[in-house]
Amino acid sequence: MIGRKSRVAPTGNQSAWLWALALMLVVALALGVVAVGCGGGEETTSTAVSATTLAPSTTAAPTSTSEASTSTSVAEKSDLILASTTSTQDSGLFDVLIPAFNKVYPQYTVKVVAVGSGEALKLGETGDADVLLVHSPAAEQTFMDDGFGVDRKAVMYNDFIIVGPPSDPAKIKGMTDAAAALTAIANAKALYYNRGDKSGTDAKEKTLWKAANITPSGDWYQVTGQGMGETLTIADQKGGYTLADRGTFLSKKGSLQLEILVEGDKALFNQYHVITCKNAKNVQGGNDFMNWIVSADAQQNIIAPFGKDKYGQGLFIPNAGQVE
Numbered sequence: 001m002i003g004r005k006s007r008v009a010p011t012g013n014q015s016a017w018l019w020a021l022a023l024m025l026v027v028a029l030a031l032g033v034v035a036v037g038c039g040g041g042e043e044t045t046s047t048a049v050s051a052t053t054l055a056p057s058t059t060a061a062p063t064s065t066s067e068a069s070t071s072t073s074v075a076e077k078s079d080l081i082l083a084s085t086t087s088t089q090d091s092g093l094f095d096v097l098i099p100a101f102n103k104v105y106p107q108y109t110v111k112v113v114a115v116g117s118g119e120a121l122k123l124g125e126t127g128d129a130d131v132l133l134v135h136s137p138a139a140e141q142t143f144m145d146d147g148f149g150v151d152r153k154a155v156m157y158n159d160f161i162i163v164g165p166p167s168d169p170a171k172i173k174g175m176t177d178a179a180a181a182l183t184a185i186a187n188a189k190a191l192y193y194n195r196g197d198k199s200g201t202d203a204k205e206k207t208l209w210k211a212a213n214i215t216p217s218g219d220w221y222q223v224t225g226q227g228m229g230e231t232l233t234i235a236d237q238k239g240g241y242t243l244a245d246r247g248t249f250l251s252k253k254g255s256l257q258l259e260i261l262v263e264g265d266k267a268l269f270n271q272y273h274v275i276t277c278k279n280a281k282n283v284q285g286g287n288d289f290m291n292w293i294v295s296a297d298a299q300q301n302i303i304a305p306f307g308k309d310k311y312g313q314g315l316f317i318p319n320a321g322q323v324e
Contacts, residue, residue: 083129086227089114116199127279191240196223247315
């Protein structure tokens with residue numbers, strides 16, 4: 001037919017060449033599939049290694065020996081509850097006593113509870129204090145007899161004084177008999193302030209009134225229910241008399257108009273003891289504090305010089321081992 005071309009069959013050489021070309025294409029495709037498979041496996045393996053490498057970072061190790069030591073030190077610190085009197089707190093003694101103790105025993109965090117001696121003994125009884133520093137000998141002995149105390153040792157002493165306004169309406173200045181001075185105050189119905197907080201000072205005052213055969217009452221006899229420092233401030237503002245420990249009075253003297261009017265009576269002796277408690281939560285801490293405060297270092301280097309640079313005399317006199 002006109003216009004139609006006839007199909008030409010390939011020669012033998014051409015057929016061989018076509019078969020070779022087809023074979024090459026098949027091999028190339030096969031190699032590509034293998035390459036893709038290997039690539040995928042390598043990526044998965046890489047991701048797994050990366051995850052394994054990152055996992056330990058969730059728990060960070062100390063970057064240095066000192067950091068590890070600091071962490072251990074903080075973890076090992078324990079609270080030591082010291083129940084004491086407002087007189088030792090108000091005098092400023094703990095401001096030097098506690099840092100000195102912590103230099104020797106840094107493993108304790110000392111927490112001071114400053115209350116009256118009666119309340120401090122109650123805290124020791126209930127297990128809310130590990131060690132006590134108090135000055136109410138009769139109540140302390142009862143505490144020991146009732147089995148709440150483990151050991152009791154003398155630490156230091158000072159004395160009580162009767163202070164009052166410069167005008168001295170009861171005319172007691174210069175007297176050395178405390179009971180006689182209180183009698184004069186009662187007879188004059190001069191304003192007098194009692195702490196009334198079952199503290200060592202409160203207990204001492206009650207023994208003095210008893211020695212004078214007087215049960216104080218009336219408008220002239222006021223109860224503050226406060227600590228030593230606050231009671232001194234109230235007596236000063238109102239122009240009244242009060243019984244105080246010498247240490248607290250000297251530490252506050254600069255802000256008071258009150259004067260020392262009666263001193264020197266043996267009945268005004270003021271002894272402090274340290275007591276470890278049977279129901280203590282930190283038994284070792286209480287023992288360490290007791291042994292330290294009666295040591296020669298604490299007695300001679302901390303307690304004896306305290307107050308001398310500021311007041312010209314020590315506020316407390318150490319006497320560990322000299323009295324029971």
